[in-house]
Amino acid sequence: MPGDDALILTAEEESMLAGEYGPATAMCMRLIVGVARATGAERLVPIESAHADGCLYHGIAGLEFTERLVSLGARVRVRTTLNVGSLDLLHPGLVRADPEVAENGRRLMDAHVALGCEPIWSCAPYQSGHRPAAGSHVAWAESNAIAFVNSVLGARTDRYGDFIDIAAGVTGRVPYSGLHLQRNRTAALVLDFSAVPTALLDDDVAWPAIGALLGDLAGTRVAALTGLPGDLHDGGVTEDRLKALGATAASAGGVALFHVVGVTPEAPTLDAVLGRGATTVPVTAHDLRRARDRLSSAATTSLDAVSLGTPHFSLSEFAALARELRDGLPFASSVDVFVSTSRAVLVEAQARGYADAVRDAGGRILTDTCTYVTPVLRDGIRTVMTNSGKWAWYAPANLGIDTVLGSLAECVASARAGRVVRDERLWG
Amino acid sequence: MSGSGDEPVTLFGRSLHPGQADGHVLALEEPLSFWGGVDARGVIVDAHHPQRGVTVAGQVLAMQTGRGSSSSTAVLAELIRSGHAPAALILAECDAILVIGALVAAEIYGTSLPIVQLTDDDLARLRTGTPAAVLAHTAPHPATVIAKTR
Numbered sequence: 001m002p003g004d005d006a007l008i009l010t011a012e013e014e015s016m017l018a019g020e021y022g023p024a025t026a027m028c029m030r031l032i033v034g035v036a037r038a039t040g041a042e043r044l045v046p047i048e049s050a051h052a053d054g055c056l057y058h059g060i061a062g063l064e065f066t067e068r069l070v071s072l073g074a075r076v077r078v079r080t081t082l083n084v085g086s087l088d089l090l091h092p093g094l095v096r097a098d099p100e101v102a103e104n105g106r107r108l109m110d111a112h113v114a115l116g117c118e119p120i121w122s123c124a125p126y127q128s129g130h131r132p133a134a135g136s137h138v139a140w141a142e143s144n145a146i147a148f149v150n151s152v153l154g155a156r157t158d159r160y161g162d163f164i165d166i167a168a169g170v171t172g173r174v175p176y177s178g179l180h181l182q183r184n185r186t187a188a189l190v191l192d193f194s195a196v197p198t199a200l201l202d203d204d205v206a207w208p209a210i211g212a213l214l215g216d217l218a219g220t221r222v223a224a225l226t227g228l229p230g231d232l233h234d235g236g237v238t239e240d241r242l243k244a245l246g247a248t249a250a251s252a253g254g255v256a257l258f259h260v261v262g263v264t265p266e267a268p269t270l271d272a273v274l275g276r277g278a279t280t281v282p283v284t285a286h287d288l289r290r291a292r293d294r295l296s297s298a299a300t301t302s303l304d305a306v307s308l309g310t311p312h313f314s315l316s317e318f319a320a321l322a323r324e325l326r327d328g329l330p331f332a333s334s335v336d337v338f339v340s341t342s343r344a345v346l347v348e349a350q351a352r353g354y355a356d357a358v359r360d361a362g363g364r365i366l367t368d369t370c371t372y373v374t375p376v377l378r379d380g381i382r383t384v385m386t387n388s389g390k391w392a393w394y395a396p397a398n399l400g401i402d403t404v405l406g407s408l409a410e411c412v413a414s415a416r417a418g419r420v421v422r423d424e425r426l427w428g
Numbered sequence: 429m430s431g432s433g434d435e436p437v438t439l440f441g442r443s444l445h446p447g448q449a450d451g452h453v454l455a456l457e458e459p460l461s462f463w464g465g466v467d468a469r470g471v472i473v474d475a476h477h478p479q480r481g482v483t484v485a486g487q488v489l490a491m492q493t494g495r496g497s498s499s500s501t502a503v504l505a506e507l508i509r510s511g512h513a514p515a516a517l518i519l520a521e522c523d524a525i526l527v528i529g530a531l532v533a534a535e536i537y538g539t540s541l542p543i544v545q546l547t548d549d550d551l552a553r554l555r556t557g558t559p560a561a562v563l564a565h566t567a568p569h570p571a572t573v574i575a576k577t578r
Contacts, residue, residue, distance in 0.1 A: 005568055005569070027535055030531070030535065031528060031531050031532065031535070034445070034527065034528075034531045034567065035524050035527055035528060035531070037566075037567040037568050038444040038445065038522055038524060038527045038543075038567045038568065039522055039524055040522070040568060053498065053499070054502070056499070058463070058499055058502035058503055058506060059468075059502060059503070059505075059506030059509070059510075060506065060509060060510075061502065061505035061506040061508070061509040061532070061533065061536065061537075062502045062505065062506070064509075064536055065505070065532050065535070065536050068535075068536060141498060142498075143497070143498065159498060159524075159525075160498065161497070161498020161499060161500070161501045161502075161525055161528070162498060162499055162501040162502040162505075162528070163501055163502070163505070163528050163529075163531075163532045164501070164524070164528045394464075397464055397474075397475065398464065
């Protein structure tokens with residue numbers, strides 16, 4: 001346990017703390033310094049951008065904190081994008097929040113905009129044009145966004161959340177600790193997938209299963225994954241897979257950084273990321289099947305709804321969904337189908353005809369929020385199929401429903417059939 | 429440290445957030461995520477937690493570390509605001525998510541929820557139901573927990 005106060009501030013940081021940049025910056029600097037002292041950081045590090053998650057309503061304290069910042073005249077000093085809120089501002093009829101949550105949730109979203117944040121309202125800022133350079137320091141909140149920006153983009157963030165995210169945006173500083181330090185970015189664990197059949201890895205449903213297994217084995221440790229295919233310049237397929245992997249691993253375990261050897265930027269080779277004393281675990285198709293089965297709590301094949309787009313659906317995922325829907329068959333009337341996405345991606349999906357393909361089949365598109373953090377599903381829904389490991393992890397507790405994990409194609413086939421349809425042959 | 433049994437002993441740790449509090453120890457058998465893990469009155473509602481149904485409000489809450497979502501920050505701040513927070517937090521690992529919740533509540537509501545880091549061994553000596561007194565100076569300076577131990 002570091003005992004002494006080792007923190008040294010620059011002259012500019014001392015000025016912020018002393019109030020020379022105004023009372024809001026001083027308050028935010030007190031939060032940053034308070035955390036730095038607790039974690040034992042020796043200095044702060046300037047950041048190039050932030051992604052803030054405090055715009056989702058959890059209670060009056062968060063609202064009063066954010067409105068206090070607004071009243072003190074705070075503005076963010078670095079680019080700060082916003083995660084999902086409690087409401088869909090574009091499609092207000094879809095969310096059935098109670099009046100107090102709707103009112104306070106709206107005020108919280110407005111307060112964040114008043115601080116100068118960009119209202120992209122998305123948990124996938126990397127799909128809305130916010131893509132920090134490899135090696136740059138950033139302060140990102142939201143567990144999937146943290147895993148993605150660290151692992152897939154190679155920028156450096158620690159795990160941030162409510163309040164410190166906006167404090168980082170206002171001061172442009174975070175404690176120089178955790179995953180900002182190179183020494184904490186090496187792998188303590190290696191998962192070897194070379195024995196898993198290629199046909200299984202080519203199916204999108206394998207990737208949330210890999211994430212669940214990774215979260216289970218790694219906990220909060222950094223892992224390197226070998227024997228996985230991928231190319232980050234393939235038009236989005238690999239990004240979509242790693243998004244699903246990271247989101248599930250962050251939910252099931254607390255993973256904030258993983259390396260896919262030969263694919264992600266910090267891991268051209270295993271040696272480049274291998275930590276001292278790392279252990280190697282061989283993975284089989286059977287392990288992945290068990291991981292998938294832990295993400296499915298439903299015991300029957302009856303089906304009430306399908307939820308896609310957690311994290312938010314990408315343009316390439318919309319393209320894949322439109323391909324599945326090209327024969328024009330509608331979803332069963334007994335099954336509600338939701339796709340959650342960002343307003344930026346929706347504009348593109350609209351222009352390419354993908355959004356209309358979803359609506360023509362009977363699906364509904366939600367923006368600015370997500371189906372597992374705010375009331376969207378109608379009462380009486382019991383079993384929901386999803387292609388998202390993160391949704392499958394959180395929804396049973398958040399919404400009191402059962403889940404079934406399937407591929408995008410299986411979700412479409414099930415929504416049309418009105419019951420769960422899955423192809424078990426791949427899993428051996 | 430000697431003196432187990434009936435005589436209270438003083439455990440020395442490191443302050444993660446300043447404050448002073450008295451209460452009864454609630455030693456958690458597993459880490460707890462405040463988001464999704466406790467309700468608005470401080471009762472543990474996590475279906476997977478072995479101490480589901482127990483209240484953390486007003487207790488000297490001892491656990492290895494927080495677990496899970498970064499939204500636990502907002503939930504802790506809200507529990508402090510509404511008067512249903514623990515009296516103090518005793519951790520073995522520094523958990524910035526919880527520290528920020530205490531820092532923000534201090535800024536907005538003038539509260540001072542002490543958070544203390546003890547060694548694993550000292551944390552394990554705290555017994556549920558025994559009275560404890562917690563004093564934490566400014567982080568990262570010293571902190572003490574006075575309690576009867578096992």
